[in-house]
Amino acid sequence: MYGILAHMNTWRAKAEAVSQSILIRSLSLLIVIMAALMLSSCRDEESSMPTYTVAMEATFPPYEFYQGTEIVGIDVDILNEIGRRNNVQFKLEDMAFDSIITAVQTGKVDLVASGLTVTEDRKRQVDFTRSYSGARQVIIVPEGSPIKGPEDLANVRVGVQHGSSGDTHVTEHICSNPERFTNGALAISAMSAGKLDAVVLDNAPAENHVAGSRGLIILPTPVVEEKYAMALQKGNTELLNMINASLDAMEADGTLAAIIEKRMRENTPEMNQEADTAFGRLMDDFHVDFVKNERWRYLAEGLLVTVEIALTAAAMGIMLGFLIAVVRSTADLTGRLKVADMFCRLYLTVVRGTPVVVQLLIIYFVIFGSVDISKVLVAIVAFGLNSAAYVAEIIRSGIMSVDRGQMEAGRSLGLGYGTTMRSVILPQAFKNVLPALGNEFIVLLKETSICGYIALQDLTKGGDIIRSQTYDAFLPLLMVALIYLSMVILLSHLLKKLELRLKKNER
Numbered sequence: 001m002y003g004i005l006a007h008m009n010t011w012r013a014k015a016e017a018v019s020q021s022i023l024i025r026s027l028s029l030l031i032v033i034m035a036a037l038m039l040s041s042c043r044d045e046e047s048s049m050p051t052y053t054v055a056m057e058a059t060f061p062p063y064e065f066y067q068g069t070e071i072v073g074i075d076v077d078i079l080n081e082i083g084r085r086n087n088v089q090f091k092l093e094d095m096a097f098d099s100i101i102t103a104v105q106t107g108k109v110d111l112v113a114s115g116l117t118v119t120e121d122r123k124r125q126v127d128f129t130r131s132y133s134g135a136r137q138v139i140i141v142p143e144g145s146p147i148k149g150p151e152d153l154a155n156v157r158v159g160v161q162h163g164s165s166g167d168t169h170v171t172e173h174i175c176s177n178p179e180r181f182t183n184g185a186l187a188i189s190a191m192s193a194g195k196l197d198a199v200v201l202d203n204a205p206a207e208n209h210v211a212g213s214r215g216l217i218i219l220p221t222p223v224v225e226e227k228y229a230m231a232l233q234k235g236n237t238e239l240l241n242m243i244n245a246s247l248d249a250m251e252a253d254g255t256l257a258a259i260i261e262k263r264m265r266e267n268t269p270e271m272n273q274e275a276d277t278a279f280g281r282l283m284d285d286f287h288v289d290f291v292k293n294e295r296w297r298y299l300a301e302g303l304l305v306t307v308e309i310a311l312t313a314a315a316m317g318i319m320l321g322f323l324i325a326v327v328r329s330t331a332d333l334t335g336r337l338k339v340a341d342m343f344c345r346l347y348l349t350v351v352r353g354t355p356v357v358v359q360l361l362i363i364y365f366v367i368f369g370s371v372d373i374s375k376v377l378v379a380i381v382a383f384g385l386n387s388a389a390y391v392a393e394i395i396r397s398g399i400m401s402v403d404r405g406q407m408e409a410g411r412s413l414g415l416g417y418g419t420t421m422r423s424v425i426l427p428q429a430f431k432n433v434l435p436a437l438g439n440e441f442i443v444l445l446k447e448t449s450i451c452g453y454i455a456l457q458d459l460t461k462g463g464d465i466i467r468s469q470t471y472d473a474f475l476p477l478l479m480v481a482l483i484y485l486s487m488v489i490l491l492s493h494l495l496k497k498l499e500l501r502l503k504k505n506e507r
């Protein structure tokens, strides 16, 4: 009896040592990968000029919009001019409009220049520069609509850009529950598809959108008059003074007016000739969506980002998940590693109990809030940490499903706990959970489509940019869906091959 107990104790001690060495090895591997990624993300920012980051949502012509893969517009021209006059440079970050105030408030970016309306609510969160342009919220409706002015909006379907001043105004004064879209262009395509009765939007992008889609008009009575200014983190007076001084000077010497006048004049996207047949129209749309201005590049470049994030996050998820699974099952099997097990369980509860998009935003805005870190890295960390929780439970279920007799058999052959785990239990466990793991990777790959929330241009966001430029919802969405589908089919195929190989080896 005493002998067995003593044996069990050395067994436990060994188990613990093995798990700890696995823990240390995996952690150091992860640290090395992270460091490499961080270094590679810092490299492209070497420049002697002081650089400020600027948040904008770049589907807002003529203030900020894509031309090819470059962001241009009034705000960009003004920034460039300010940069030239002060020997500084501005780095643009395209992000979701409802994130940009948070981004500047938390110091994630230095400035917002995004056709941003000065409002009392926003003044409580950020400081505004002097205003550089006037604007108004206007109503866009289909031609022949019975809606004639703001008073007719109370009981109809109204679309707005989520988080915009138009959104706030409509919600507070016109109809309490407008439909909120990530940008004005998407609201317009929803209206063109018959899903909305009216869209409330800033006048300048409204004019652009109306010129770019058929059968829409802008009502003459505006909803509200506004002023645009840039926004900074409260107390950032140095940058504030610099911008204000430059804006004053640019107003005095006419540069400001010239920039705005030029961009307003160009503010009409060219229309395509309407083809006669349905097929002809489809081919035209295809040309405009993917060929013209090399728009296919948004998808190709987005695809690379998606694959990069998904693969690295999957690797991280596997390593970390494996580690957690080993700690958890060692605790279950031997009663040791109690503290580590507690942490792991806490981790699983938190990660599995909150939506991944919230985790992504917390990691980006809170945890790495004041660090200038590559967004791809942030996404990898977020998805890797998230996936690890699911992988851990999948692998643990695999370990637990292996007959207890296997461990005893290995042990009675004189193998240590670690060796039995490594060469007897884990291979069997892995084979059992392969389908579930494959499923997890498929989910992970598709889940990365929320990267757009932190302004990463992944595949989905690439499609969004095309939609915002061409006002065609159908083909870009279909194409994005087809690309994801092909990747998943390819992945399933590879996994099936792996499964077959493992089965063959068994015989």
Ligand code: ARG
Residues within 6 Å of the ligand: 056, 057, 058, 059, 060, 063, 064, 097, 114, 115, 116, 117, 118, 161, 163, 164, 165, 166, 183, 202
């Ligand atoms: N002027 C509106 C606001 O401040 C809308 C601005 C939207 N800007 C943009 N770049 N998408 O709320």
